[in-house]
Amino acid sequence: MISGALRALWDEPRATPPAGTAWWDQALVAALVPLTAVEALLRDDVTRPVWDATWALVCVAALLWRPHRPLLMLVVGFTAQTVAGVVPALAGEPYSVLDVTAVVLLLAYSLGRWASGRGVVAGSGFLLVVHLAREPLYDASGSSMVVGAGALMLPVALGALVRLWARSQVRTREMIRAREREQLARDLHDTVAHHVSGILLHARAAKVRARTDPRAAVDAMGDVEDAAVRTLEDMRAMVALLRHDQQTGDGRQPTYGIADIPQLAQDGGVGPRVVVETSGDLGRLPATAESALFRAAQEAVTNARRHATDPTLVSVDLRRDGHTARLRVHDDGRPVTPGRGRRAAASYGLAGMRERFSLLGGDVSAGPDPEGGWTVEATVPLTAPAGEVGP
Template structure:
């Protein structure tokens, strides 16, 4: 174990044992008590049977508290085993103690699994010192003492490894949850921002038209109602996705995909006209890629409607071939004037777009176009995505 691992172990806090783990220890004690009594009563080579049985039962009883007080139980069980064997040895009696080695090893494992890092170090030192001090009384050889020390340290190490493995599993689950929350935050932003922008534009149009043409205002209000209904449907779909059983795992499909990009086209209504063109082999794209491209197109169209200066057309071009899928969203808004730059800093949606596409090996670029307006370009390598999806 390296220095870094030792420092990590030293700083480890105490681990709280699961509440349901106590039944196993109670069952183990219930089975070992009669076995210990039978061994002490039936073994003809055992001197002082009551003495040995009493100390053996003390060792067995420590199993009831080993997950909650691992260091204290280790001290008790190894001291009890030592006293039970050393006192008869000092009196000249043969070494005929009951076999409680399994109990000692279980408590040593509990030390590495549940105790704090400092308690693990203190308990390990206690085991080694007491082991090396008592073994000469049993006329143990040097190799036997070394083997015994290794046997005592092995369950401590296994317990520590189990502790670190369980901790890594918890951290892995937390990272998965964090990534899922980030993905849902991006989806929520993309969905709500797109639809609320549409509602806002319809509402502004209705406000202006109400002064001169009540009929046109009613038509604009109908657009508000339709946009609000779509927003509600999307939010319900997202909530349904969140409520799916965790056993579904990665089988959950994205809410939108490539086939939904043409839905962004808009010929009428407030805001710029949106024209969508698609070409190439797009049907075989994996679902995550289709969802990411739809969200990228949606975000770019939304930003054009909200921030571009007097745009008339937003064009969405999606092209796919055997190796690459390219998405280009361009608006023909006027160039930004000083002090009115709409994109002086990246928006949350653009940051989320880049994060989403980077996970698929894609790239995103956004900026003013030399021919005027603003252009967002997305490139995703299909070969990379296919190999990852199949692995």
């Protein structure tokens, strides 16, 4: 287990840094430069103000490139702080350097936050080796050396934790994005299937009428044209949503809702008659539930027109019972042989419908009705199930 964790750390890629230099790093450097100069001039124990200020400013300047070159900037900053104190110590002079410890700790945090796994290992090793090598020159005790090593490793670990948290947030957004795109793809499929089914029925009617009444055939072709225009409009709208950058947080809502269900009864003229009835308080429903109910009704009506045997009526009944919305779509087509025909042809649409409702904590059932015909029933709770993340 430990070897696997170390191998995973070693292979860890670099985190994507922000573009350019962050304004807060620029502001921090702009504030630290004059403070460093003032400290070098005013501290009584600083005997080499130019020397100490020069190395301290090198350390401060490393902040400007810390997200993009975390390992290099850590080496530059920690080396500058070390040289400022070690060279005078080797010459027998007392230890007195400007306080840039906070800057070094911030560079160590940047190592864990942005560097690759190899960079984190190399940078941590560099910190520990240099720290343990220089502290005896300052007459540091063993306990203080251990505390100092821990203080240097703590921001590295903190940066790594922030890195893992940021990655989990990205993964969560990607999951939400993938789920929303999947839902939009289903919407696109359902919309196109519904309209193409209508176009096919109109085209067949035009073909039959053309033999006896050319004028009626022209009217039927007009219906085909209207259906094709609606199909193109819906396809363009859906494709535009699929292409839209979902990181903009535009807060869009599903394309269709309960208010659009009566439109299913307005594609008459060809095929069975569609009757839509609603009851209960259907206002202010969750947008996801509205979209799912519309798509279920649309899929069921489309399947009835495509696959039912000699249907004359498709009834769509939508009602609200407390915190549950119930949809029932029934056609009066003749029975078919079990396991063939209607059930097999509609299986893909029903599978997508069941998956859509399962995401909302609902349920879908479909099959031959004991009284004749085919019935599709769907229920969806009007409160989100625990743990659900909305689109």
